[in-house]
Amino acid sequence: MAATPPGPDSAHRTDRAGAGPAAGDPVRTDPxxxxxxxxxxxxxxxxxxxxxxxxxxxxxxxRSVLVEPAALCxxxxxxxxxxxxxxxxxxxxDLAAAITADIARTPLCEVRLGVRAxxxxxxxxxxxxxxxxGGRLTAPFVVVATGVGPLPPERAxxxxxxxxxxxxxxxxxxxxxxxxPLLVLGADRPLGTFLRAHPEPATEVVVxxxxxxxxxxxxxxxxxxxxxxxxxxxxxxxxxxxxAVSAEWTDRTGRTGTLRAxxxxxxxxxxxxxxxxxxxxxxxxxxxxxxxxxxxxxxxDLRSARFQRIMTATGSGAEAALRxxxxxxxxxxxxxx
Ligand SMILES: Cc1cc2nc3c(=O)[nH]c(=O)nc-3n(C[C@H](O)[C@H](O)[C@H](O)COP(=O)(O)OP(=O)(O)OC[C@H]3O[C@@H](n4cnc5c(N)ncnc54)[C@H](O)[C@@H]3O)c2cc1C
Numbered sequence: 001m002a003a004t005p006p007g008p009d010s011a012h013r014t015d016r017a018g019a020g021p022a023a024g025d026p027v028r029t030d031p032x033x034x035x036x037x038x039x040x041x042x043x044x045x046x047x048x049x050x051x052x053x054x055x056x057x058x059x060x061x062x063r064s065v066l067v068e069p070a071a072l073c074x075x076x077x078x079x080x081x082x083x084x085x086x087x088x089x090x091x092x093x094d095l096a097a098a099i100t101a102d103i104a105r106t107p108l109c110e111v112r113l114g115v116r117a118x119x120x121x122x123x124x125x126x127x128x129x130x131x132x133x134g135g136r137l138t139a140p141f142v143v144v145a146t147g148v149g150p151l152p153p154e155r156a157x158x159x160x161x162x163x164x165x166x167x168x169x170x171x172x173x174x175x176x177x178x179x180x181p182l183l184v185l186g187a188d189r190p191l192g193t194f195l196r197a198h199p200e201p202a203t204e205v206v207v208x209x210x211x212x213x214x215x216x217x218x219x220x221x222x223x224x225x226x227x228x229x230x231x232x233x234x235x236x237x238x239x240x241x242x243x244a245v246s247a248e249w250t251d252r253t254g255r256t257g258t259l260r261a262x263x264x265x266x267x268x269x270x271x272x273x274x275x276x277x278x279x280x281x282x283x284x285x286x287x288x289x290x291x292x293x294x295x296x297x298x299x300x301d302l303r304s305a306r307f308q309r310i311m312t313a314t315g316s317g318a319e320a321a322l323r324x325x326x327x328x329x330x331x332x333x334x335x336x337x
Contacts (some may be wrong), residue, residue: 037110039063041141041324042129044071044117044275049145049300051099052317058108060325065137066109067129069116072100075147076310078171080197085310095310120144120277122293127278141324144279144287145300145317148270148308156268158210158233159185165239170194170265180262181206183245185236187213187216187228188269189308191220201225206261208234208249213269236264272302289320297323 041057042051046068057064071077074101079092089095103109112131119130120142127142150169153161161167171190184191191207209217209230217228231249238246243263250256272286279298280291281304286305287296297320300313307316326333 036063039065039139042137042139044129044142045147045208047075047145047147047300048073049313049317051103051323052314053143053299054109055102055106056318058106058319062325063108067112067115069115072103099294119277120275122278122295127295140328141295143297143299143320145271146275148299149273151268162236162239165236167264167266170267183264185260185264186268187217188267189216191267195220195223200309204314274302
């Protein structure tokens with residue numbers, strides 16, 4: 001691939017991972033500097049989808065810059081048991097380490113850790129990604145693979161939290177044995193992962209399940225340690241520093257009651273973590289690839305509430321990079337990709 005020619009303003013690196021301006025660089029007052037890193041592809045997000053995009057890009061000779069605010073494949077590090085991933089990896093940390101090693105072996109991928117994309121702009125000839133460090137990257141294509149983050153409690157219409165109540169997320173919960181039942185707010189998929197990671201028979205879990213989560217609760221209904229409460233509303237009325245909570249519930253027939261638990265965890269589901277700018281959202285707030293600017297390629301969990309799996313994330317990341325490659329080569333790309 002031909003190098004992206006540096007623009008007239010593109011003489012500096014200013015993000016945390018880069019060097020400062022070199023001697024002889026033009027002096028500018030604008031704190032935002034466009035970088036001259038010659039690259040064919042910017043990858044935003046270093047989960048399985050972003051890493052697969054960078055690996056695939058490298059395999060066809062494309063240079064990439066991958067930006068990630070935390071660690072590569074950080075989410076995988078919270079998955080204690082895996083049984084649906086090819087390659088023999090049985091835990092998330094094991095797979096994360098393998099992918100990280102693969103990226104480190106890819107000379108065409110420059111990884112920028114500790115850097116978050118704050119804006120993406122797409123033009124006729126290139127895309128520009130603004131970083132929270134004040135730097136700005138430009139390339140012919142961007143793969144956006146920023147995944148999903150936790151749905152904030154204020155967006156769960158069925159749930160009200162007492163002032164000061166900040167239950168932690170279930171997916172990041174450590175293996176704490178609590179004296180008394182755990183209240184899980186919502187029946188999203190991390191519930192199954194949590195139960196597999198905590199096989200102790202004494203673990204007692206009460207799941208506050210709104211109607212929209214009924215189908216997800218099926219996965220755990222057979223577990224004798226789990227009580228699923230099909231609710232219309234739940235109000236957490238008391239929250240102690242120890243994590244203990246009290247709550248008032250209303251079921252779907254209008255009956256009401258109260259419950260107490262040793263600890264509560266949020267498990268409300270996810271919301272797409274799209275950086276502002278060029279990304280186009282669908283009615284469900286996700287960013288389907290088909291709606292995007294031709295130079296903006298979306299991969300992984302950010303695409304849809306469905307298909308949120310490691311294997312689909314990696315496949316879509318690889319496809320996104322190949323799409324960029326074929327378009328750059330002037331080759332046609334099948335519409336289905
Ligand atoms: C508890 C739990 C258990 C799971 N178990 C399984 C399982 O057993 N099997 C399975 O197949 N899947 C499982 N999943 C789902 C799987 O983890 C995801 O489908 C997969 O990680 C999606 O990959 P991704 O690259 O699209 O997104 P992510 O892995 O979420 O990666 C997105 C990355 O983008 C970064 N990012 C976000 N915003 C920005 C920004 N503005 N700028 C730059 N970077 C940004 C994030 O820091 C993150 O590293 C599980 C998920 C959870 C939470």
